Amino acid sequence: MKSERGILFILSGPSGVGKGTICKALRAQKLNIQYSVSATTRNPREGETNGVEYFFKTKDEFLKMIEQNELLEWAEYVGNYYGTPIEYVNQTLDEGRDVLLEIEVQGALQVKKSFPEGVFIFLTPPSLDELRSRIVGRGTETEDLINNRMSVAKEEIEMMKHYDYSVVNDEVESACDRIKSIITAEHCKVSHVQPKYEKMFRS
Ligand SMILES: Nc1ncnc2c1ncn2[C@@H]1O[C@H](COP(=O)(O)OP(=O)(O)OP(=O)(O)O)[C@@H](O)[C@H]1O
Numbered sequence: 360m361k362s363e364r365g366i367l368f369i370l371s372g373p374s375g376v377g378k379g380t381i382c383k384a385l386r387a388q389k390l391n392i393q394y395s396v397s398a399t400t401r402n403p404r405e406g407e408t409n410g411v412e413y414f415f416k417t418k419d420e421f422l423k424m425i426e427q428n429e430l431l432e433w434a435e436y437v438g439n440y441y442g443t444p445i446e447y448v449n450q451t452l453d454e455g456r457d458v459l460l461e462i463e464v465q466g467a468l469q470v471k472k473s474f475p476e477g478v479f480i481f482l483t484p485p486s487l488d489e490l491r492s493r494i495v496g497r498g499t500e501t502e503d504l505i506n507n508r509m510s511v512a513k514e515e516i517e518m519m520k521h522y523d524y525s526v527v528n529d530e531v532e533s534a535c536d537r538i539k540s541i542i543t544a545e546h547c548k549v550s551h552v553q554p555k556y557e558k559m560f561r562s
């Protein structure tokens with residue numbers, strides 16, 4: 360185990376705001392950060408592979424993961440379950456590596472209880488009209504599901520006050536730049552670097 364624990368970053372925000380797009384763009388930049396793969400009971404979309412975008416589970420399998428305390432957090436979101444496997448997160452942080460979770464708001468607020476030291480970033484749309492047109496444009500949801508996601512989105516935006524940072528996803532490149540600045544700033548915080556220096560001066 361490294362003396363310095365990694366930092367847990369939580370990127371959250373309403374469905375369709377662009378969390379997945381931003382994570383994909385960050386991944387392409389090969390930052391020194393690991394991406395957790397969630398478990399879900401929703402059906403794979405075209406092009407999705409088990410173990411890459413998600414671990415696809417049956418409802419029984421998912422409920423068993425909850426029962427066996429295998430999830431850091433979980434939420435039921437518009438009819439399906441989603442959750443973060445805890446072992447990967449703890450092990451990776453213990454190795455001194457940062458982890459990024461891309462999750463919805465109820466789950467993020469649960470993580471805040473068990474990981475108050477996590478860094479919570481809320482991704483916001485430039486407007487609600489733009490949010491709707493992004494979900495429609497993605498073409499993965501029926502009209503009913505789009506309406507569901509939009510009404511949940513309004514409640515989720517109210518929760519922004521519980522986060523440390525808010526980043527507008529107006530353009531992918533500039534939103535990524537803001538997130539990278541947050542990651543850099545968090546690594547310079549005294550609370551993060553102090554344990555390393557204390558250890559250095561003690562030895
Ligand atoms: N900055 C942006 N400008 C224009 N379109 C964008 C931008 N960011 C993402 N999009 C588009 O918006 C749609 C939704 O993006 P994405 O799937 O990444 O959202 P999400 O927040 O991960 O959604 P969900 O929570 O439902 O998984 C996609 O079609 C994506 O290409």
Ligand SMILES: Nc1nc2c(ncn2[C@@H]2O[C@H](COP(=O)(O)O)[C@@H](O)[C@H]2O)c(=O)[nH]1
Nearest residue numbers: 374397398433434441442443461462463466
């Ligand atoms: N609470 C959690 N939310 C998660 C997790 N993994 C993904 N998500 C969020 O669910 C919605 C819907 O995702 P979609 O892939 O069906 O469009 C979205 O907001 C994701 O960020 C998780 O482990 N926990």
